[in-house]
Amino acid sequence: MAVQGQRFMTKTQHYRKVTKPLLERKRRARMNLYLDELKDLIVDTMDAQGEQVSKLEKADILELTVNYLKAQQQQRVTNPQSPPATQVNLDKFRAGYTQAAYEVSHIFSTVPGLDLQFGTHLMKQLGHQLKDMKQEEDCSEIAEEPVNLSDQKRSKSPQEEGMPNGEDVWRPW
Structure with missing residues (x-):
């Protein structure tokens, strides 16, 4: 109402x-x-x-x-040759990662009492990650060419070939 x-x-x-x-x-x-x-x-x-x-x-x-x-x-x-910001950031990340791996290697080699086997395993993992980052960058740069990663042979350094039990040399790269 x-x-x-x-x-x-x-x-x-x-x-x-x-x-x-x-x-x-x-x-x-x-x-x-x-x-x-x-x-x-x-x-x-x-x-x-x-x-x-x-x-x-x-x-x-x-x-x-x-x-x-x-x-x-x-x-x-x-100025088309200047790298894009993402590439610059990736390069900075990779440089920082490499520096950190180097410092880890330095600590394991200088501090007594640290487990050498653990250090070797850790450095292998850091190296594999760095190698994977590099391969991903290479693959993205050559996007038009097909890349068969199984065809790429991994060359071993003389130190790696001489190591018993197939152990890799402990290093930051």
Whole structure:
């Protein structure tokens, strides 16, 4: 029973009066959130380049972002030989892994009382992992040529061939 002078709102009227302004407010808040985040990134980048920025309007943020992205794109076009970021990260990881394996080897060779058999096994495992990483990289670089890993022969060093019981020499590579 409706009170006199009061009408019921249709779904369309409810949407126009209540829901649409609420959705628009959320959309604007989301845009402002990401513009603020973008502003922080731009300010940090400009500070790193030695430029000081005190206040940026939304249009300035978008303009600087577009200019930065264009410069990055132009740099990639003019300098295609530079390795992609993932390759650089992989190279850094491999260098760190090799350094860690070297340090493990050094500790096992200098600290008395450590189990030599365990050290040998550990160094074998580290070496196999490093070799597998290298093979995966080689396979990904030559994607168009099929690679048959069973055809590749593993050459043994003179120390490995001379070891009794087929044990590998304990080393970080």
